[in-house]
Amino acid sequence: MNTHAVRLESAGAVVSVVSAEQAVTDWSARYFGTWWKAAEADPASVSAGALVTAGVDNREYDDIALAVTRSPHTSTTYARARLLLAADASGGVIRAVSPEGALAYRSEPGVSRLDVVGCRTGDVATATARLAREMVRGLLLRDGWAVLHASAVVQDGRTVLTFGDKGAGKTTTALALASRHGAGLLANDRVFVRPGERGGVDVLPWPSAAAVGLGLLEALGWFETARERLEAGETLHPTQDERVTEALLAGDRTPLWERGKELKTQVFPDQFTGWFGVPLATEGEAAALVFPRIEAGAAPAVDETGRVLGGADFMSGETEDRYPDVFALLGADGGGTAAACENVARRLAELPHHSVVLGHDVAANADFLAKVTGLAT
Missing domain, CATH: 3.40.50 (Rossmann fold)
Incomplete structure (x- = not known):
C-alpha cells in the first residue's frame, strides 16, 4: 500500500500529515499551501516530530468508537459536532469519537502524535487538516507566539x-x-x-x-470569475451553503441572509x-x-x-x-x-x-x- 506525506512548516514549527489516501494529504497541501510551506515529503522521513496520521477504515472506526463508548467518557462539542472523549487513567492517551461525522481520534500529546480515522474520505481530510493546524498552533504558542x-x-x-x-x-x-x-x-x-x-x-x-459576501465579491470584480469557475466544474470550500453556489451560478448578486447572518462564499x-x-x-x-x-x-x-x-x-x-x-x-x-x-x-x-x-x-x-x-x- 502506498503512503503519502505532506510537511507543513511555519517559523520553525513543523508538522507532518501522513495517509494512505492521497486525497487526504492533497487536501492539507492545498489548504495550507504557501502560507505554511506545504510540500510533499518522504513518508519514511517523518516518523520523528509532530505527526498527524489519517485513514479511511470503517472497522477501525467501529473499534475506537466501541472502546470510547464502553469506557467512562464525557461529551462536548468540537467543530460544531458532538464529541465523546475518553482518557486513559494514566492520562497518556486520549480517544474520542464524533458519531455524526463518523470520525474517531487517538491523541498522544506526550509524543505529539494524533491519529484520525473515519468512514468517508472527505470528512477525514477536513478533520485531518483541522487537527494539523491545531498541532502547528500548539508548537507556535509554546514558542512565544x-x-x-x-x-x-x-x-x-x-x-x-x-x-x-x-x-x-x-x-x-x-x-x-x-x-x-x-x-x-x-x-x-x-x-x-x-x-x-x-x-x-x-x-x-x-x-x-475566507468568507466573502456576494456584494463584496461583486464590488471586488470577482463575481463573474467565480461564476465562470463554478460553471467549468470547479468548487469552492465545502462549508459553503448550497444557496450561495446556486446564486453564483444564476448570476444573482443579491446578498443572502438567514436569521440575521449573511451567507457567504467560502474561498x-x-x-x-x-x-x-x-x-x-x-x-x-x-x-x-x-x-x-x-x-x-x-x-x-x-x-x-x-x-x-x-x-x-x-x-x-x-x-x-x-x-x-x-x-x-x-x-x-x-x-x-x-x-x-x-x-x-x-x-x-x-x-x-x-x-x-x-x-x-x-x-x-x-x-x-x-x-x-x-x-x-
Missing part, C-alpha cells in the same frame, strides 16, 4: 493589521488593499504575532478559508491566487493598525472617535469555543501566554493607529486605506 483576531496584508515586509468584530470591515480592508494595491494577503481573520528580535512585532498567517486560500490573482504572503512585520467601520453611502474618511488595541483583540482559550483543546495539543492558552500577549500589545501600541469609516466603494476604500497606512503605490 500569540493569536490576534485580525486580518493582515503585507507589502515590502510591512504588515497592516485590521481589527474589529464581525461586520466591522476586516475582510473588506484586507481584500481591498490586496486586490487594488498589490499587497500580499497574509490572513483573513486571525494572525500569529510575536515580539521580533529587532524590536517590532513579527506576523505569521493563520490558514483558513480556499489557493483560490485567492489562482482565481483572483491575489498573492499570499508568508510573513511580515507589523507597521500599522486599522480599525474600520462600514457605513452605507459613506465616503472613506478618518473616524475621529478613535480606537486602540484591547484585550478583546487577542484570541484566547475561551474565545476559541469551536476548537477547544480537547486533544491536549496546545500546551498553552489558545491565544498565547499572558506574557506574550502583553509584550505584543505594548509594541503594537507604539505603531500608527487608524480608525476609519469605509463605504461600499471598494476602489475608493482601497485608495484611501493605502494612503493613510503608507502602502500607496
Whole structure:
C-alpha cells in the first residue's frame, strides 16, 4: 500500500500529515499551501516530530468508537459536532469519537502524535487538516507566539493589521488593499504575532478559508470569475451553503441572509491566487493598525472617535469555543501566554493607529486605506 506525506512548516514549527489516501494529504497541501510551506515529503522521513496520521477504515472506526463508548467518557462539542472523549487513567492517551461525522481520534500529546480515522474520505481530510493546524498552533504558542483576531496584508515586509468584530470591515480592508494595491494577503481573520528580535512585532498567517459576501465579491470584480469557475466544474470550500453556489451560478448578486447572518462564499486560500490573482504572503512585520467601520453611502474618511488595541483583540482559550483543546495539543492558552500577549500589545501600541469609516466603494476604500497606512503605490 502506498503512503503519502505532506510537511507543513511555519517559523520553525513543523508538522507532518501522513495517509494512505492521497486525497487526504492533497487536501492539507492545498489548504495550507504557501502560507505554511506545504510540500510533499518522504513518508519514511517523518516518523520523528509532530505527526498527524489519517485513514479511511470503517472497522477501525467501529473499534475506537466501541472502546470510547464502553469506557467512562464525557461529551462536548468540537467543530460544531458532538464529541465523546475518553482518557486513559494514566492520562497518556486520549480517544474520542464524533458519531455524526463518523470520525474517531487517538491523541498522544506526550509524543505529539494524533491519529484520525473515519468512514468517508472527505470528512477525514477536513478533520485531518483541522487537527494539523491545531498541532502547528500548539508548537507556535509554546514558542512565544500569540493569536490576534485580525486580518493582515503585507507589502515590502510591512504588515497592516485590521481589527474589529464581525461586520466591522476586516475582510473588506484586507481584500481591498490586496486586490487594488498589490499587497500580499497574509490572513483573513486571525494572525500569529510575536515580539521580533529587532524590536517590532513579527506576523505569521493563520490558514483558513475566507468568507466573502456576494456584494463584496461583486464590488471586488470577482463575481463573474467565480461564476465562470463554478460553471467549468470547479468548487469552492465545502462549508459553503448550497444557496450561495446556486446564486453564483444564476448570476444573482443579491446578498443572502438567514436569521440575521449573511451567507457567504467560502474561498480556499489557493483560490485567492489562482482565481483572483491575489498573492499570499508568508510573513511580515507589523507597521500599522486599522480599525474600520462600514457605513452605507459613506465616503472613506478618518473616524475621529478613535480606537486602540484591547484585550478583546487577542484570541484566547475561551474565545476559541469551536476548537477547544480537547486533544491536549496546545500546551498553552489558545491565544498565547499572558506574557506574550502583553509584550505584543505594548509594541503594537507604539505603531500608527487608524480608525476609519469605509463605504461600499471598494476602489475608493482601497485608495484611501493605502494612503493613510503608507502602502500607496
